[in-house]
Amino acid sequence: MSLLLSIVGFACLAGAMNRHHVEVIGGKPSHGRVRLLRLAGSVALLAMLTFEMTNEGAAFGALLSFGYASAGAAIVLLALTVLSRLRIGSR
Numbered sequence: 001m002s003l004l005l006s007i008v009g010f011a012c013l014a015g016a017m018n019r020h021h022v023e024v025i026g027g028k029p030s031h032g033r034v035r036l037l038r039l040a041g042s043v044a045l046l047a048m049l050t051f052e053m054t055n056e057g058a059a060f061g062a063l064l065s066f067g068y069a070s071a072g073a074a075i076v077l078l079a080l081t082v083l084s085r086l087r088i089g090s091r
Contacts, residue, residue, distance in 0.1 A: 002065065005048035006072025012041030014076055023084055045069065 014020040016037035021029045029037070048068060053061030 002048045002052055002068040003072060005044045005051070006068045007075055009041045009044030009048065010069075010073045010076040011079075012037045012044065014080060016041065020080060023080070023087065 015024065016029065016034045018028050021027070049062065049065045052065040052068070055061065056064055
């Protein structure tokens with residue numbers, strides 16, 4: 001659950017950036033969409049932290065959430081890299 005929340009959170013935050021939005025969805029995002037994606041990403045990461053701290057305790061839960069956040073960010077980074085390479089290769 002935490003890894004999924006982390007992936008969703010970082011994917012939303014990446015989607016709020018012009019470059020990633022253009023590469024994945026196409027076109028620059030509107031200001032409203034940027035705000036919505038940033039809010040959704042932040043809520044997902046906060047939910048992950050809350051979930052882990054509730055289940056594992058404050059200290060260990062925070063430590064686990066940093067690990068899940070690192071793994072989720074790495075997965076999103078790899079996915080964006082692969083999508084970018086596929087688009088360059090298809091041109």
